[in-house]
Amino acid sequence: MLCLFVTSCVPHRDLVNYQAGIPEAAVQPIGKRPEIIVQPNDVLRIDVFGPTDRIVAPFVNQSSKGTTVFDVDAIQLGGYLVSERGTIAFPQVGEIAVGGQSVLEVRNVLAGLLEPFMKTPVVNVRLLNFRVTVSGEVGQEGALNVLNERITVPEAIARAGGLGEYANRRNILLVRESGGTREYVRLDLTSADVFTSEYFYLRQNDLLYVEPLRAKSGAIRDQTSKTVPIITALATILAVIINLTQNR
Structure with a gap:
């Protein structure tokens, strides 16, 4: 029983997170969050805003209409899939290289490409996948x-x-x-x-x-070994009962 107890218990130190290195009464600056880099097979949602709906209409992805923020699959189907070459096909503009760029860089590139079509375009880009x-x-x-x-x-x-x-x-x-x-x-x-x-x-x-x-592996093996004493005890009891019955 002592051996079983020792092998099946996990030490307390193995169950505690952040044990070492936590400063006492100190404030540490939060590091800058890394930028999201667009990769092949990513799915981008691109929204364009301009002076009027009529001007913006040619740049709206029609398949993205009618989706909600809770329908992840539908939203992804309405996005722009980045090809293996790192490009997307954008309405009225054509093929655009976006692979290896941050989301902010893609936004700025699209805004520059749309300036011939509208004054001060506003572009919002989000990663859907x-x-x-x-x-x-x-x-x-x-x-x-x-x-x-x-x-x-x-x-x-x-x-x-x-x-x-x-x-x-x-x-x-x-x-x-x-x-x-x-x-x-x-x-x-x-x-x-x-x-x-x-x-x-x-x-x-x-x-x-x-x-x-x-x-864990020791605990899993213990589950099978625990049945051995039970079977042994049952066999002993059965043997005693049979012995008592035969002596009568």
């Missing part, structure tokens, strides 16, 4: 849609149901694809350094994998 995936030792694995283009590592884990009982807080794997490359980063949630990390803010299509502790 900002999605991160959380898997592993969390409450609920899955992909998370982010409408405000801003989500942090702790927030993503919280939206996935939080860390599980056997989550390894010292070894969170972040997989990020950008510019045709794939990056692997290990994050330690027991350290406050995660707040100042350049990976604190997630980007579109990031994957977070929460690794389980080794204690």
